Amino acid sequence: MHGGAADRGGDHPPDEPPRAGRPPARIEAGWAVKGKLPGTFADYAVLRCSSVYFGRGDYGAILRRFTPGTPPPPEAAGRPDTGGLPWVTVSYAPRPGGGLLGVARCDWTAEVDGAGRRIARTTYLCAPFDELAAAQVTYEDLHSALRLDPAVAAVLRPEADAATDAEAGAPARLGHLPGLDPAVVAQYLADEDRFRFAAGVAGLVLCGPVALLGAPALPPEQRVAERLRLLDAVAALLPFGQRAQLVASTWVRSGADHRIRLAFSDQAWPGAVAARVPVGGHPGELPALPDAAAEYQRLLIGLRDRYGEPVERIVAHLTEPAYQGAHPIADPRHALLSLADLPGPAFFATLVPVLTRARRAHAGAAAGTEDQQARRRAALRSAEDTSALLRAQRLRGKLAGLDTREQDDAVRAALAHHHGAPYVSLELARLAVADDQRAAGARPAGAAARNGGPGLDGGQAAAHSVGWLAWLVREPALAQAVRPFVEVLSNRPDGQVFAAAGSEAGLPLLADHRYLLALSRLARLVGVGEPLRVPMTRWLLEQAAARSLAAPVAAAWAGELRASAGQGTGGAPGANRPGGQLAAVALADAVALLLDGRPVRPIAARMTVPDYGVALHRTVMGLTRRFASDMGVRLLHELGRSLDAEGWPADLAVADRTLRLLESLVRDTGHMLPDSLRVAVRTYLLGRPKLPSETARAWRDMIEGYLPRQ
Structure with missing residues (x-):
């Protein structure tokens, strides 16, 4: 034009x-x-x-x-x-x-x-x-x-x-x-x-x-x-x-x-x-604007009306060489940050809390002010948006850089005075861990990754987490929520975070299960995950028993259980030993079964160690007594599904031992035979005529005599 x-x-x-x-x-x-x-x-x-x-x-x-x-x-x-x-x-x-x-x-x-x-x-x-x-x-x-x-x-x-x-x-x-x-x-x-x-x-x-x-x-x-x-x-x-x-x-x-x-x-x-469109003196009509569109319109109008920036200067700013590079149109964050550059570096710090409040107010109004869960979800969504803005600003070289101290101080101070600060801190920590996971996946096989150490040193294994956490801890109001992450990077992981997650002090960490999951992943990345493994397993047991986790979240936690077991002494079948360690392995398998229908390691592999069957039996019976008979039925159901999906032991002696374990579990948990286990055993027996006749006969009697249980 x-x-x-x-x-x-x-x-x-x-x-x-x-x-x-x-x-x-x-x-x-x-x-x-x-x-x-x-x-x-x-x-x-x-x-x-x-x-x-x-x-x-x-x-x-x-x-x-x-x-x-x-x-x-x-x-x-x-x-x-x-x-x-x-x-x-x-x-x-x-x-x-x-x-x-x-x-x-x-x-x-x-x-x-x-x-x-x-x-x-x-x-x-x-x-x-x-x-x-x-x-x-x-x-x-x-x-x-x-x-x-x-x-x-x-x-x-x-x-x-x-x-x-x-x-x-x-x-x-x-x-x-x-x-x-x-x-x-x-x-x-x-x-x-x-x-x-x-x-x-x-x-x-x-x-x-x-x-x-x-x-x-x-x-x-x-x-x-x-x-x-x-x-x-x-x-x-x-x-x-x-x-x-x-x-x-x-x-x-x-x-x-x-x-x-x-x-x-x-x-x-x-x-x-x-x-x-506006025509003949009649004003134009806009639909209800999405949050991102409303924010951009407000900023354009605010720059003109509140900050005295004429439209001519706004347009000239957006055509400067820094903004001429080809960029996808479907990126309102890029447009917002580019426009926010106009008043100068300090302006972004004033913009962040305004956007955070607007997003939270909008989401809260949509959810209803009386619903505490809805208000918390609104706060989390607002934290996600704010964190995305901060990360985008860092990618643009305008935050958390070598020469951005003035902007960093201003942004941290602005966030510190906002009641959503703990959620923003945790969201930044979570996203940084995800970045580190992607970097670890891209790292050449055999490349060294130094552990964390004193003074917030995650080394190559957690460079993104180190950077963002170092940025957050400079402001006490932002540092408190991410203290467990800092302790992990300082080689001092505290398993009590899982016990405290349900307390008032641990509320922000519990607000989104992804935060605790990120904490466990960070500990694994820097090689200090072992102290968290048992407390995490016990916490997950409570969640699985209460069925409080949505299926995708439960699957993510089950994956984390398997990954953490790979770093500990209970991962490989040969590491199974009698005593407390074997009991912990059986408990982890039971929890994983409840979360997504598969144990940490396949039952066929676990049962190669004779004492594992004893440990799993004790675990199932203990959970049945603790959580009522429904728990036993759930575990038997998942055992049937996992055996059907992951296979039975190839060795007939181990297979016989597995069948006898399952038989005793059915009888001891109240003579309840879930249909999934009935089908899995029947299918297996049809193709295994050489199994010991006593075991096969006992199971055929159970299959014919027990009422189906879904």
Whole structure:
């Protein structure tokens, strides 16, 4: 959007000089023409194209992918329409080494096909996005180049379409690209309703597709120019690089199958929200904004109204080189942080608690103020959002860096005075552990990973956790919640955290089971997980007995039990020994069975050690007495499932010992035979005729005589 557009509806004479202060852009553009030859019955296809960037098939695929739909019949002369041709669509095309941005214009010709129908002709122009971004090329610039640039006109001339021996043509060298003028955008958005509407749509398009409804019927070229102005104004309120994947169009058929994100239409298409544009003194209408969209709109308005930043400066800021790099449009966090850079480094610290309060208030209102669980969930969601912002800011080099001390102090101080601080601390710790796990998975086999040590030293094994925890502990209000993580990195893991998890002091840690899970994972990563293993197993027993864990959470904990057993002395079958250690192994297996239907190690492997059966029997009976007979039935049911899934012992003597263990468990837990165990044993016996006859006969009697128990 530039000065010529404001005065001439988007038409720019080829000899108009570029805007002062920016050298003329000379960009090599690819092009294509789609249509059909007059008098023929052929389908629409790419008739001609350039030899750069793509071949004819690829140009055709791009135009099909981003088509706005089938054009309606040509509008009658003198009767302005809202959805008729011409249509102008801006789209992208991925390519190794950097994507391209393109513009397509579809309009009627005077020619007809073999059936006497008017032929629509689509012309397309594209160029590398990074070059267009460096020149701050707008949608209006691209459209004007497509229509008025002499170099483009020379290759797109209609008379060349009929050439039967047409080969791929040379690229067009674009010579007239004035570029975005923040002053012109500010002038267009000087109307209060239009600015608030454009700010809201800018936030919405970060979250999903948006249909712009209610545009007035105008003469064709005026209609295109006015709509491109609004599309450019919305895009100008976003970091320039996010245009790289923002597909926008002056019209789409609402029933068409398309991939356009922002467009004028007669109604919202599936997956899109509707926003009614301001027309004739009537304010625009926005739908209910998602949190991210509302935050972005509030920040745009707040920068203008509360911080005195004129719209012209906001737009100029978002076009600076730092924000020109191609970036996905579906990233509201990137847009928010880029916009928040405008007032200076200290501004982010004031923004974080405001966003946290807004998110928490919104979620709390939706859940109802009387529901404590709902309020806690709202606080956790708010902590997730805040932590994501902090992590994104760190990735941008503006937090927790070598030269960000002032910003770090300001952000920590702001968080410390917010009641959600413990949850933010724990969420940052959890995410850091997840980063360390991914790094450990990517580390070459055999690479050394130093253990933790005094002074918060997790070494290579936990570099992300060390970094974030060191950042958090500088503020006491943030450090308290993550004290158990710090103790792990200091080689002093405290198993009492599991016992204290249900207390008032341990409430933040218990608020989301992922926090305790992250703590155990961190201890394993730095090689100090053994002191936590038994307390964790006992805590998980209480959760499994109460069925308090959702299936995905239970499965995650079962996986952690198996991983922690691999680091201890009870992991491998050969390590099973009589005494307390073997009892702990049996308990861990029982807990894992209750969590996800599989023991820590397969029963077939465990039973190779004769004393394991005794330990498991004692464990099952002890749990049955403690938690009533239902516990025994649950364990027998899961044992049946696991044997069916993981297999029986290959050695007949071990298999016989396993069957006798199961028989005694059925009798001692109240003569209850779950159907899963009945089926597993029956299936096994059918294929094992050489088992000792006494064991096989006892089980056949049980299978026939016991009532099924689900």
